[in-house]
Amino acid sequence: MANRKNRLLEKSDSQDQSAREIPPVSRRDFLKAGVAGLAFLAGGVKVRDMFDMVALADERQLPLAKGVVLVDKRLCSGCRTCEAVCSTYNSQGRTSSALARVILEKDYLRGNYEANTCFQCVEPLCLAACPVEAIVVDTKSGTNARIIDPQICIGAEDCIEACGSVFTPPRPRFDVERGVAIKCHLCFGDPQCVKFCPYGALQFKWSDDGVRTGYPIVKEG
């Protein structure tokens, strides 16, 4: 894990311009921003349903993602339209649950549905774990999503393992046919799962200041 952390730091310094524009955040800054962030998230979504709040690290070098797809579980019908549209849109028409960057877990008999979305982590372990630095921050579209460059990806699946150490199921997945990892990139600012969710259970949360979600703030049991 230490190595990964180091790589995270190196990467943000060397690769990402906007990383330098954001000064390191102190715990005090977090408390201020955190409260604002919570108020922002509270609109329509029950935060406790989704989050297990833990302490935020004092330092953060990567720019925060500006958007994240969150789920209001109570509205979800388990129809898996999100999975279908995600794979259709992002895998050039190859539709499959296995290729979806949003993973819907459904207890068919008891009726607990969990649409698991990528948190676009504050400290993305996937990004840190990639041996060839194929995971980058999407500054081009302005979402700052953590995205995989398929040209660089060598299919090592380290990102999947790293994410899986904190999140179940791991959000990056492996596209067997193409031999590359895939993950949520917020559809470059217009997440199709949100657009097509018939119930409005998926919501796209945006903040120009960045959203504080995912590791190390959120961990799943």
Next chain:
Amino acid sequence: MNGWAGKILRVDLTQGKFEIIPTSDYVPTYIGGRGVASRIYWEEVPADAGAFDPENRLIFVTGPLQGTMAPTSGRFMVAGKAAQTAPVEAYCRSGCGGHWAPELKWAGFDAVVVYGRASKPVYIWIHDGETEIRDASNLWGKDPFTTQEMLWEVHGKEARAVTIGKAGEMKSRLGIIITDSGDASGQGGYGGVMGSKNLKAIVVRGTGSIKVARPKELMEAVYYVRSLFSSPSKPGSPFEPSEPGFKYNIWGGLDRGQLTGAPGELWTLCSDPKSGYERLPDACFACPIGCRSRVRGPDITSGVAQCTQSNMYIESIMKYPEKGYSKLTWEAGRMADYYGINAYEIHGINPWLTACYEEGVLTKKDTGLPLDEIGGRQFISELLRKIALREGFGDLLAEGCQRAATKLGGKAEELMWVLYPRAGKFGGYREHWLYYAGFPDGYAIPPLALIWALDNRDAMVSHNFVSQLWGAASSLGYPPNFAEAEELIPVVKPTMKYAYGSEKAAEFFTPDGKGLKWDWAPRVAKRFFERTILKDSYIVCDVAFPFLYNPNSKDHVGDSSLESRLFSAVTGVDMTEEESYEVGDMLCTLERAIQAREGRTRDDDVLRDMCYTNRDAAGRQYRRDDLERAKDEYYKLLGWDQRGIPTAQRLRELKLSDVAEALQRKGVISS
């Protein structure tokens, strides 16, 4: 291939062998679903094979849309010789929703054709192109839900399974095939057919994908469909749309979740957040609507149920009106699911038993059932148990209501007729909207009678025609079945014109209001059957398609081009709406050829005598000679002869020459 997975799996349970054939042998000609099933059935099932014989095929088939994001594409069809059709077992079909169909496609197969009979209980395990027949001794006797849980322990939670319960194992003609928490292929008795093959389940798991030819076009079409059927939910309430006045549009009038239950004790509990009872949204794969809901609570059997199961025990509401829809009403339907019993047949059996008891035809002693307690808990639990285990009188009922009543004969048989309206050799299916607003005291509408006479099961299972009437009632502010038929006519004129070509299609009654007008019935029936068979072939759900009534627009005109657009975008095989009807027409004739081979003629396209003596809510009647004239015209439109049998010439025009030759060899048509 775009859309189709490309392979059809054939399973010979007698030999324990698999064979894989290319789907391209059948598509795009027969599209998929019911179309492909009909062709396979025509080729493989001998006319004299019984439903429970090893020669019968149990065909599980998906269509080109399954496994894609096309709305309501979670469905598959089951087809084969139906055990339920009475008195003669015959070709039929039954659809099922849930999440099994896309999983089968992702596993690499469009269809599974099962034949033969295993020497002991088995299940079929299909995963990413691999196939295996496995021992199911430990699953035999288990209910469908326990069975699924046991299968998940072996194959993982992501695997989807279709299973049968006790009724299917006992070769009941009321046996259903069930998946997930209550989605079922109910009519036809295919659970019994599956049981006769010693097949407990088909388990599928796939990580492959289905390729869509034109993803952008598909997404645009789907987004449009979604905008017609769904608006995001109001915060905190999945059953209320955020857009004021928006209708979720189930069959034109009903709302999301409304196909589960009705007002009463249970709903009151579910709407109290402190009660511990909940009603939650639930939908089949890729469905924008979510017609049903999931119900759970501390002392009830939780699960998902649609109108058929959840409203199965209406008698409980009649017995305890103060409770309305009660916990018992709910649990009765769930109990049927646990046994794997066709709840729609219980909709026939219960009123028939009630009538027989009231008329003194059947007693408590004859049946061993507490007939004086119909509507109570003991009655329904004993009834369902006896049917499932074929115990005592239940052994007779497991043959289906029509067969049971016929066997008893006399008055008992007569009391059944009112509930099983198609006479002739191919009945056996309980009434389902032979009249608008219900039977026997709703409104006579000529196309409904013609469609009922011609179909090979309960005709209105495809709700497309009647959805316009429900939609109009709803637009006028009534519950779907509570308007006077005359009131609906002005509302449905534009929609009937769009759907069938003339406003006259909406003129059901003579100007004096005393008689029925039949002149548009044959044309309406033709288009109805084409759309129905296409819907079952692509496959989409009849809750949404064809979309003939839009409750959210001013003129309520729908859009019947949606299915062919989805098909074209997914497969890359361009087909206009008009072209699709030509395929639908061909498939109708192919199915009729199958029926003709099994002995069906116009003499079987008839209703019970009482349908012609009964007067509807406005004093009007269906008349035998009107129906016969409408049949003449319908057969002519389809290119069938006056016996209701496709002509050799028409079959050849439809590129079904081999079908023509086979019928000629058999002497069904002259050469």
